[in-house]
Amino acid sequence: MSDDDYAAFARLDATIAARRSADAGESWTAALLAKGPEKCAEKFGEEAVEAIIEAVKGDRAKLTAEAADAVYHLAVMLAARGLALSDVAAELARREGRSGIEEKAAR
Numbered sequence: 001m002s003d004d005d006y007a008a009f010a011r012l013d014a015t016i017a018a019r020r021s022a023d024a025g026e027s028w029t030a031a032l033l034a035k036g037p038e039k040c041a042e043k044f045g046e047e048a049v050e051a052i053i054e055a056v057k058g059d060r061a062k063l064t065a066e067a068a069d070a071v072y073h074l075a076v077m078l079a080a081r082g083l084a085l086s087d088v089a090a091e092l093a094r095r096e097g098r099s100g101i102e103e104k105a106a107r
């Protein structure tokens with residue numbers, strides 16, 4: 001993946017933040033945020049299930065498209081609670097180098 005591909009996550013955070021004050025009639029993001037965090041969470045759940053279905057079926061192009069829908073709706077759900085994909089990236093960076101098996105054993 002190129003740096004520019006990764007930067008798409010940062011641009012998405014910025015776009016979603018900018019849409020907070022947009023017209024809900026012209027922006028899907030603004031319309032979702034206006035419905036509140038519970039609705040944003042419900043929508044993310046729907047999109048995640050659609051990605052799961054494509055993962056089970058195995059069509060990689062459809063899985064990529066549904067995963068993109070899910071990541072976008074994850075970002076909107078996070079924004080509805082004052083968070084962003086950058087916060088998730090920071091948490092992932094914090095976890096780097098520690099095996100999941102090691103982490104689970106330490107709980």
Ligand SMILES: N=c1c2ncn([C@@H]3O[C@H](COP(=O)(O)OP(=O)(O)OP(=O)(O)O)[C@@H](O)[C@H]3O)c2ncn1[C@@H]1O[C@H](COP(=O)(O)O)[C@@H](O)[C@H]1O
Binds near residue numbers: 028
């Ligand atoms: N990445 C996305 C993105 N992915 C999905 N969607 C929208 O999410 C909506 C999902 O609606 P539906 O549940 O009806 O879609 P669906 O699940 O395919 O529909 P069904 O199969 O359930 O019928 C559609 O309107 C999609 O266009 C997105 N809307 C916006 N973005 C990004 O956000 C930016 C700002 O968008 P606006 O806020 O709309 O200006 C865009 O430029 C994009 O970068």
